[in-house]
Amino acid sequence: MEKLEWLVVFVNSFTFCNAILELTGTHNIEGIWKSSVTLPCVYRPSQDFVQQTVIWTLDRDQSPATVFRRDSSGNHILLSQYRGRVSMPNSTPGDVSLEIEKLEVTDRGHYTCKVTWRTQNKSLLTRERTTTVNVVKVAVTKPIVRPGPLGFTVPKGARTSLTCSTNGSPPITYRWFKGEPGGNAVHVSSHAVLMFDSLRMSDMGKYYCEAENRARSQVIQQSDAVQLTVRALTKPATMVPCSETKAHTIVSEGGYQRTSLPLYLIILIVVLCVAMVFVVIAVVLCRRKTEKDNPNEVTDHNSMNLTRGETCSGVNVKCTYEEAKSRGENNYTSQPVKENEYETIGTVKNDYATLVKATASEYELGDVP
Known part of the structure; x- marks a missing residue:
């Protein structure tokens, strides 16, 4: 009877122990490439069991390797390709889930969570659970064409661009076409950004782009056609x-x-x-x-005197000339002079010269005995 009671107590204790230390999680997880994923591994803690170590291992192509280890000395990342990308929560007791950031295609495989406890009688108890991770790619969305800073209407000779914008898992393949979908479009570029270093009038027209990645759907997405207008310079x-x-x-x-x-x-x-x-x-x-x-006009009084002496003749002329010469009269009067008066003065001067010559000749003849 005592043996039976002891057996019942042992079975109940074993059942209770298994209930407390049961690891819960997910068997299969599908993660998106370049995103984050959490591999759940949770148990209900108990005062009778003290956690000693937590080890996460990766079994890929039948070559297991330790990814993460937590023990009394702290956390350790043992694979270099996971450094800076894996972590384990510290705030929640019993939660030993592994979080992987920036998923790569090479992260797929079988991850095993192994937890070891120490019992009150100093013995060790180990539990483990395996989760399969598959990394998939998200198909691209419908692209949107975005213009450069100058918009869709750009002056001739300017520099501009058209950008094909989409969401999805990289790498994404882009293709640019001039024309409209379904028509006689011409392939012009294989980059996300279509550049125009110096716009020409021939560049004017409609453009659209295509986007594609290696997702399982393998669907090619096309944008709507946009009109690029080239404005002539004034x-x-x-x-x-x-x-x-x-x-x-x-x-x-x-x-x-x-x-x-x-x-x-x-x-x-x-x-x-x-x-x-x-x-x-x-x-x-x-x-x-x-x-x-x-006034600047001047009248010559000598010319006027000569004019008055024109009636003299013979000795009288001589005397008049000598008298005028001895006096040395050369008086000028500032009076306005008209154009015809200049001609009269010029004529008087010529007559005066002729008169002087005639008088001198007559005077010389009078001295001859």
């Missing part, structure tokens, strides 16, 4: 003649477009023109006043 502005101060005409490719000058510029031009008019008027008035106060 000719330099041409100013109208200066008589039109209120506006100028800009010559463009499509014709003439009249554009008004700013108001402040019109006022400035008008003020300058008025000032110039006043300056010109002032200069003309000053010159006229100066000519009136200081």
Whole structure:
């Protein structure tokens, strides 16, 4: 009877122990490439069992290797390709799940969680659970064409670009076409960004892109066609003649477009023109006043005296000439002289020279015995 009771107690203790130290988790997990995944491994802790070690191993192609180990000295990552990408929670007792970040295709395989406890009688108890991880790729979504900073309407000769934007697991293959889907499109590029270093008029048209990756669906996604417009450069502005101060005409490719000058510029031009008019008027008035106060015309009194002496003859002429010569009269009177008066003065001078010669000849003849 005592043996029977002892056997019942042992069976109940073993059953209770198994219930406490049972590892729970998931047998199969499908992780997305370049994303994060958590491999669950949880048990219910008990005061009678103290956790000693937790080891995660990877069995891939029948070559097991230890990925992560936790013991009394701390956490240890034993495979270099997992460093910085795997971790285990510390805050929750009994939770020894493994988290893997930035999944790679080579991360697929069978991961085994092995936990070892120490019992009160110093014995060790080990439990383990295996989870299969498969890494898959997400198919690309429908691409969206995004323009450069200048938009879809760009001036000729400018630099611009079109970007094919999509979501999905890399690597993603891109293709650019000029035309419309389903039509006679021309393949122009195999990059995510379609660059135009210097736009030409021939670059104008519709464009669309395709995106594809190595997901299991193997579906090629196409974007909607977009219109790229190349705007011709306008000719330099041409100013109208200066008589039109209120506006100028800009010559463009499509014709003439009249554009008004700013108001402040019109006022400035008008003020300058008025000032110039006043300056010109002032200069003309000053010159006229100066000519009136200081006349420059001169009258020769000797010529007038000669004119009055034209009736003399013989000795009287000689005396008149000598008398005028001895006095040395050379008086000038400033009087306005007309154009015909200049001609008269010139004639008098010629007559005066002729008269002097005749008088001298007659005088010489009078001295001859």
